[in-house]
Amino acid sequence: MDDRQLLRYSRHILLKDIDIEGQERILSGHVLVIGAGGLGSPVATYLAGAGVGQLTICDGDDVDMTNLQRQTLHREARIGMNKAESSRIEVATLNPDCHVNAVPARVGPEELPELVRQADVVVEASDNFSTRHAVNRVCFALGKPLVSGAAIRFAGQISVYDPRQESSPCYACLFPEDSPVYEDRCASLGVFAPLTGTIGSMQAAEVLHLLVRGQSALTGRLLLYDALAAEWQEMDLPRRPDCPVCSERNSGMTGI
Amino acid sequence: MQAKLKLFASLSDFLPSGAQANQIDIDIGDGESVAAIIERFHLPDRLVHLVLVDGVFIKPEDRAQRDLKDGEVLAIWPPVAGG
DSSP states (O other), X not given: OOHHHHHHTHHHHTSTTTHHHHXXXXXXXXXXXXXXXXXHHHHHHHHHHTTOSEEEEEOOOBOOGGGTTTOTTOOGGGTTSBHHHHHHHHHHHHOTTOEEEEEOSOOOTTTHHHHHHHOSEEEEOOSXXXXXXXXXXXXXXXXXXXXXXXXXXXXXXXXXXXXTSTTOOOHHHHSOTTSOOOOOOHHHHOBOHHHHHHHHHHHHHHHHHHHHHXXXXXXXXXXXXXXXXXXXXXXXXXXXXXXXXXXTSSTTOOOO | OEEEEEEOGGGGGGOOTXXXXXXXXXXOOXXXXXXXXXXXXXXXXXXXXXXXXXXXXXXXXXXXXXXXXXTOEEEXXXXXXXX
């Protein structure tokens, strides 16, 4: 770190759980963010500000007027621009230490392996189950930790799925791939703006823990946030012994 | 006996009139199970994903055996994928 960086990241360096060593890990980190919407906005903002060296941000949608109530990466002047590209422009104004690779596409099983392979941590901030399942499969195939958040109306969820931890479930242990697909879109159901900030900020926190310490305390736990009652609940997430995505990993294990 | 029913996200459309925000106090019968409440309020299977009583997760296979008791809070979440 040079003098400017020592100053810029001094409030992190002061934290004994981060220190210079942890900040250097953040600076050399590469995070893949799937979705540059309500969750992706706080994720990218906090990670860029904290000095994550590389962010790959994927989104196939364009900025729309209805996004701006909560998607803080975007601006009215960029309505019509691809969201990944809009994010790259915004992050460049936040921190020159953070390099953004913008992927202006809805990524799927074809594109994901190469993108996930290059990343240290993957953030799920998309708006649909098919992308979420595809990302989960690739993360578990390649052994990359996945920080997954979701938000709709006044309800939010967050968990971490880490294939490197034997006891960790995968996303499909919680949401089986063969469940009937029900898409709960913000466009039809609505979403409370700061809810996405709350869940996305927590996702950013778990990404930083994974970069600094290599693990997240949220692995194997699901947090449920009720933004109407200002209440959190949590539940343990066990592995599903018959999960078609992750039950084969760590041979010799019985599952849970 | 009364319990509190809390329905989240898209499930909140199934709350009866009189609900405050996403919850309502409901009368429950002696020995009425979690599964019976789910049926009483016509909650579709595809939307009943996570069921918690006083913050403790109730597995799908246990819903019919778990009776709701006076003062307990039954919270039900649909699958959520919004971002």
